[in-house]
Amino acid sequence: MTGPHLVVALEPTPAPAVVGYVADLVDAGIPVGLVLVDEAAVARFRDSGAVPARPHLDVLALVPDEKSLWLPRLLSGRLRRLYSAVVRPWLLGRRWRALDTRAASAERVVAADVAAITLVWHLGRRHPHVVATTALEPPAALRRTS
Amino acid sequence: MARERAPRLLYLAFFFPPSRGSGVYRARATANHLARQGWDVTVLTAPTYFVRDLIGSFDEALAATVDPRIRIERPPMRYYALEHDVRRFSRFRATLPVVARRLHRWGLAHVFPEKYWSWGLACLARGLRLHARRRFDVIVATGNPFASFATAWLLNRLTGVPYVLDYRDSWTLDQFQDRPAYPPGHPAWRWENRVLSRAAAVTFVNGAQRDWHAERYPHVAARMQVVPNGLDEELLGEPAGRPPRESPVRFTFLGTVIPGQPIDELAEAFRLARQEPDLVGSRIAIYGYLGYFPSSERALRQRLARADDVFEYRGPVPKPQVATVYQETDVLIFMTSGGRYVTTGKIFEYMGTGLPIVSVHAPDVAACEVLQGHPLWFNPGGLDVPSVAKALVEAARTARTMTVEQQRAARAHAARYSRTRVLEPFEHLLRDLAGRAPTTDGVMTTDGTP
Numbered sequence: 001m002t003g004p005h006l007v008v009a010l011e012p013t014p015a016p017a018v019v020g021y022v023a024d025l026v027d028a029g030i031p032v033g034l035v036l037v038d039e040a041a042v043a044r045f046r047d048s049g050a051v052p053a054r055p056h057l058d059v060l061a062l063v064p065d066e067k068s069l070w071l072p073r074l075l076s077g078r079l080r081r082l083y084s085a086v087v088r089p090w091l092l093g094r095r096w097r098a099l100d101t102r103a104a105s106a107e108r109v110v111a112a113d114v115a116a117i118t119l120v121w122h123l124g125r126r127h128p129h130v131v132a133t134t135a136l137e138p139p140a141a142l143r144r145t146s
Numbered sequence: 147m148a149r150e151r152a153p154r155l156l157y158l159a160f161f162f163p164p165s166r167g168s169g170v171y172r173a174r175a176t177a178n179h180l181a182r183q184g185w186d187v188t189v190l191t192a193p194t195y196f197v198r199d200l201i202g203s204f205d206e207a208l209a210a211t212v213d214p215r216i217r218i219e220r221p222p223m224r225y226y227a228l229e230h231d232v233r234r235f236s237r238f239r240a241t242l243p244v245v246a247r248r249l250h251r252w253g254l255a256h257v258f259p260e261k262y263w264s265w266g267l268a269c270l271a272r273g274l275r276l277h278a279r280r281r282f283d284v285i286v287a288t289g290n291p292f293a294s295f296a297t298a299w300l301l302n303r304l305t306g307v308p309y310v311l312d313y314r315d316s317w318t319l320d321q322f323q324d325r326p327a328y329p330p331g332h333p334a335w336r337w338e339n340r341v342l343s344r345a346a347a348v349t350f351v352n353g354a355q356r357d358w359h360a361e362r363y364p365h366v367a368a369r370m371q372v373v374p375n376g377l378d379e380e381l382l383g384e385p386a387g388r389p390p391r392e393s394p395v396r397f398t399f400l401g402t403v404i405p406g407q408p409i410d411e412l413a414e415a416f417r418l419a420r421q422e423p424d425l426v427g428s429r430i431a432i433y434g435y436l437g438y439f440p441s442s443e444r445a446l447r448q449r450l451a452r453a454d455d456v457f458e459y460r461g462p463v464p465k466p467q468v469a470t471v472y473q474e475t476d477v478l479i480f481m482t483s484g485g486r487y488v489t490t491g492k493i494f495e496y497m498g499t500g501l502p503i504v505s506v507h508a509p510d511v512a513a514c515e516v517l518q519g520h521p522l523w524f525n526p527g528g529l530d531v532p533s534v535a536k537a538l539v540e541a542a543r544t545a546r547t548m549t550v551e552q553q554r555a556a557r558a559h560a561a562r563y564s565r566t567r568v569l570e571p572f573e574h575l576l577r578d579l580a581g582r583a584p585t586t587d588g589v590m591t592t593d594g595t596p
Contacts, residue, residue, distance in 0.1 A: 085242075085245055086244070086245060088244075089243050089244060090241060114243045115244070117243035118240060118243060121232050121233070121241075124233045133231060134232060135230040
């Protein structure tokens with residue numbers, strides 16, 4: 001058995017590889033906290049049924065509703081794309097405090113997509129004992145026992 | 147009279163001991179041979195962090211087999227596509243991850259289409275600095291990665307030092323699928339044409355690869371040659387002759403197990419062959435790493451475990467102990483993936499043992515070129531299970547009855563491919579380029595036959 005994993009995926013919809021990774025961890029009995037960008041993303045994930053609900057899988061939203069943030073609402077076209085590339089990861093990364101307690105007790109914090117890197121970088125710096133990674137591969141302990 | 151200085155070689159070999167990647171043995175043998183022939187060899191290779199920490203693919207015992215006269219330098223590189231530890235990301239990448247990704251992709255599309263390009267640039271800077279201190283006479287670049295080819299080309303443009311490109315693997319040919327590796331218009335084609343055009347010589351591990359490239363780049367065809375992989379005799383020692391085998395015949399596969407190898411076909415054929423009295427009680431001992439990278443180990447271990455009535459996995463063997471494994475073997479299994487463009491260096495070691503060899507691979511792999519004429523080669527001509535089973539039975543019978551003369555003849559066949567013999571013409575060629583050598587001996591046969 002291995003410790004809790006915190007998987008952060010902040011694109012509007014998690015990629016199939018991320019979903020498969022979470023499903024593998026859950027199947028192996030590893031406690032997983034899956035952090036999605038907002039409540040809408042959480043609802044879409046639950047509705048998809050890609051990963052069956054289990055007591056040791058906790059799916060949570062980083063912000064209540066990303067569309068309600070004031071800055072992106074003002075932008076469109078190229079400025080909106082610039083916002084997504086430059087400002088969004090930084091803005092979401094500032095929310096690391098919301099995950100601070102969970103990260104402290106995790107064995108591994110995973111940035112599952114590019115938008116999650118800034119946030120996981122903050123958590124990794126704050127908790128040096130936690131593995132902070134972008135690798136979506138089962139941890140060594142899991143490989144050894146299977 | 148002043149003594150003439152040793153010819154000086156810059157060798158760009160990303161995979162070099164202690165790395166244990168597939169191309170390491172050729173690079174190691176080439177550098178060692180040239181050092182023994184009096185060359186002043188400088189190797190530019192991968193950073194230690196890459197070999198040990200990132201890919202975890204290293205073998206300290208192998209590093210000890212590198213000639214101490216060889217100078218090894220490890221230029222740094224960027225790890226954008228390789229580094230997963232978020233704490234090691236630069237502040238730029240950590241705070242602007244989307245921008246960093248776009249820049250990385252732009253570099254691949256417009257600068258050099260390979261994730262090792264930053265290592266190539268660092269080699270360029272290091273090579274220029276070393277050259278400024280003491281002039282290099284020749285540059286040899288071995289690929290993959292092919293950033294080494296671009297570095298050699300740039301060094302040549304800046305310094306005029308001639309360079310040789312050594313294709314251990316092909317770049318624009320997918321050698322496992324037998325088709326171009328990139329779509330038309332991909333920057334890899336432009337780069338390959340560019341680096342080939344100015345190369346003083348281009349070497350390949352087999353004739354099929356040379357022919358494929360000669361057809362696509364006819365203006366360079368005359369400079370293309372074959373330098374086959376060879377037998378590292380010092381690793382085998384002097385194999386002892388063995389008496390005929392009475393008890394269960396011991397089958398061995400020694401090498402890296404990789405996903406594309408016909409493991410399932412071999413297991414099925416072995417079960418069929420075991421119905422014959424000559425194989426009663428036999429199993430196949432598997433020695434070696436599972437995959438080149440730790441990430442593939444789990445799946446391969448499971449695959450072998452599914453046929454644990456046939457296979458017994460015994461783990462990796464340090465190079466110095468390879469000879470002992472062969473001593474405890476009666477029949478060798480030559481299992482390989484790929485087609486006519488793929489040569490595995492392991493076959494030379496296999497031949498050097500003087501043991502019966504059973505081929506388990508597609509019918510037209512390039513290794514068949516060197517096995518032709520081997521007196522103890524059992525070739526079923528493909529992966530048809532009954533044919534493979536028949537070859538296994540015949541090899542077991544031979545192991546029970548073979549004479550010392552048969553073993554000697556098998557080793558004599560292998561001796562044609564000793565590293566010293568296959569590298570000798572290559573060394574002469576380099577001396578020609580360095581302006582140091584008799585020119586007449588430097589001509590290599592186009593098929594690489596020693």
